Every structure is written in C-alpha cells, then in structure tokens.
Amino acid sequence: MHPAPSVIFFSVLSGAGFGLLTLLGFGARATSxxxxxxxxxxxxxxxAVGGLLSATLHLANPKNAIYSFSQWRTSWLSREGISAVAALSLMGLYAALIIFFDIRVAPLGYVAGALCLFTVFTTAMIYTQIKAVPRWHQPLATPALFLSYALTGGALLAGAVAHAGFLFLLTALIQLWHWNGGDKAFRNAGTNMNTATGLKGAVRQFESPHTGDNYLLKEMVYVVGRKHAFKLRIIALLFAALIPSFMMLGEVKHLGALIAVALYFTGTFASRWLFFAEAEHVVGLYYGKR
Incomplete structure (x- = not known):
C-alpha cells in the first residue's frame, strides 16, 4: 500500500495523544x-486533534469528512469519528474540572479514558477488517500493535517512567509478533490467480491489464525493497522500544525524557511507514505484482 504521509502522521500523533489522555483519565499525574x-x-x-485533522488531508474533498459519522452501524471509520468526539468532549470536561476547580471526578475520568482507548482500537479496526490486505487482517495482532504504541507513548509523555519501561518491552514483543504473522499472512490466505479466476492448473496473465500506471497501481501496489524494510525494522525496534526501555532503568531527567520522546516518535514513524509500505493488497495479483 502507498504510505500516505497524512495517514501516518494521523495514526502516530493521534495514537500518542489518545494514549496520554487515557492515562490521565485513569489517574496518571493525579497530583497535578x-x-x-x-x-x-x-x-x-x-x-489527538492534530492527528485527526491531518487525516482529512488524505481526502480528495475534506468537506466530505462530516459524512463519515453517518455509517456507524457498519463502518469502523464512522465509529472512530463518533468515539473520538465523545472521548474528547468528556475528557475536556474532566480536564476543566481539574484545572480550574481542582475537582477530580474519578468515574468521569475512567469513562473518558476508556473512550480514548476505544478510539485507538477503532483506528486499528479500520485496517484489521480489510481481508484484501492479509498483513493487516490479524484480528489480535493489529489492534494490539496500535494500542501498545499508543499506551507506550502516553506513558512516556505522562512521565510514568515505571509503566513506560514495561510498555516499551511489551511493544517490542507485539511488533515482532505482528511482523512475524504479517510476513506469512499473504501465503496463508491462499489467494492467488487460481482463486481469483476460479480456474485450475497454471494460470498466468497473457499481457498486462494496462499500458501505464493507474490509481490502483499507485495506491494499492507499492513495493519496498527487503533491504530497506529490514533497516527500518531495526530502526523501529531500537528507537521506539529497546533504547528508551533501557533509558527508563536509570534516573530520567528533563533532557533524557526529551531524548526518549524523540526516539519514540522516530521509531514509531518508521514502524507505521512499514505498516503501510509492506502491506500487499490482493489486487496486485491482477497486475502480476506477486
């Protein structure tokens, strides 16, 4: 899949934002x-809001974003929009009571925090539900990946060092789990030219469907070199998980915290770019790309 910058920025920034708000709702920084x-x-x-707004840049007509709220019965995108609005509204009320009146309504914080976490889950489900992209269609691993990155970033931004150290290691394990399952997903899905055409025997294309590029080739068929993918996986693991986890073992001061945050976002952007770039859509079979 073509790794659109707007969607990458959306998923990384909003994930970290909602992760931070989740922990604040559950009582992190309770003395503040x-x-x-x-x-x-x-x-x-x-x-959270900046990430959501960046997602509209991927729309041909951003004004149509309002219509994404109307299909909540069948669309995870619509559920994401509704849950985001509900989460931010309740969290705004919770934050206002703390900031201006020093009143902490714990049940309100728990509900708002749960909605923030659910919003991240709905984002993950937008991709998980797509059977045509086997690497994404991992019902457990893909949501766990999004949730772990969000909570890790939230713990780091909240200064919850003890929790962040554990979450960094957990994120690394979930990331490896997702890569391992994703690398075998297309083959295990059993989709090929035979299943697409219903024919038996050795099925191959007589000639290419098009003489030039088109929208499907641009958006759905993106090839990243294995050498580059391997390097980016190492960067993602080291920067988004392993190095910050070791930093959490010692006393983390302001400069160390800034470095850990910078490493986390660098590694997370690398991981999320690979999430899209390595995803293979079955339509590529039609163009002989696999």
Whole structure:
C-alpha cells in the first residue's frame, strides 16, 4: 500500500495523544492541578486533534469528512469519528474540572479514558477488517500493535517512567509478533490467480491489464525493497522500544525524557511507514505484482 504521509502522521500523533489522555483519565499525574495539569492535557489534546485533522488531508474533498459519522452501524471509520468526539468532549470536561476547580471526578475520568482507548482500537479496526490486505487482517495482532504504541507513548509523555519501561518491552514483543504473522499472512490466505479466476492448473496473465500506471497501481501496489524494510525494522525496534526501555532503568531527567520522546516518535514513524509500505493488497495479483 502507498504510505500516505497524512495517514501516518494521523495514526502516530493521534495514537500518542489518545494514549496520554487515557492515562490521565485513569489517574496518571493525579497530583497535578492548575497550570501543570493544563500542560499535560493540552499536549494530549493537541496530538489527538492534530492527528485527526491531518487525516482529512488524505481526502480528495475534506468537506466530505462530516459524512463519515453517518455509517456507524457498519463502518469502523464512522465509529472512530463518533468515539473520538465523545472521548474528547468528556475528557475536556474532566480536564476543566481539574484545572480550574481542582475537582477530580474519578468515574468521569475512567469513562473518558476508556473512550480514548476505544478510539485507538477503532483506528486499528479500520485496517484489521480489510481481508484484501492479509498483513493487516490479524484480528489480535493489529489492534494490539496500535494500542501498545499508543499506551507506550502516553506513558512516556505522562512521565510514568515505571509503566513506560514495561510498555516499551511489551511493544517490542507485539511488533515482532505482528511482523512475524504479517510476513506469512499473504501465503496463508491462499489467494492467488487460481482463486481469483476460479480456474485450475497454471494460470498466468497473457499481457498486462494496462499500458501505464493507474490509481490502483499507485495506491494499492507499492513495493519496498527487503533491504530497506529490514533497516527500518531495526530502526523501529531500537528507537521506539529497546533504547528508551533501557533509558527508563536509570534516573530520567528533563533532557533524557526529551531524548526518549524523540526516539519514540522516530521509531514509531518508521514502524507505521512499514505498516503501510509492506502491506500487499490482493489486487496486485491482477497486475502480476506477486
């Protein structure tokens, strides 16, 4: 799949933002109030809302984004939009009570935090449900991947060092699990020219369907070299998980925290770019790309 920058920025930034808001809702930084609380909540809202807005850049007509709310019965995209609005609204009320009145309504925080986490889950399900992309169609691994990155980033931004160290290692394991399953997914799906045509024997193309590129080739058939993919996997593992996890073992001060955040986002962007670039759509069989 073509790795669109707007979707990559959306999933990474909104994931970290909703992860931070989730932990704040569940009681992280419980001693903060006034301006300190405002800063943490503001970072979460800026990342979450900024990520959601960047997703509209991928639309041919961003004004049509409003229609994504109307198909909640069948569309995970619609559920994502509705849950995001509900989560941000309740979290905004929870944050306002803490910042301006020093009132912490724990049940409200739990509900808002759960909705933030559910929003990340709905984002993951947008991709998980697509059977035509076997690498994404991992009902357990893909949602776990999105949730682990979101919670890890949230713990890091919230300064929950003890939780972040564990989550970094957990994210690394889930990332390896997703890569391992994804590398075998297309083959295990059993989709080939025979299943596509219903014919038996050795089925091959007589000639290419098109003489030039088209939309499907541009968006659905993207090839990344194995050498480059391997390097990016190493970068993703080291920067988004392993190096920050070792940093969490010692005393983390302001400079160390900034470095850990920079490493996390660098590794997460690499991982998310690969999430799209390595995904193979079955339509590629029609063009003889596999």
């Amino acid at each position: 109030q006034g301006w300190p609380a405002f800063v943490f909540f503001a970072v979460g809202f800026v990342l």
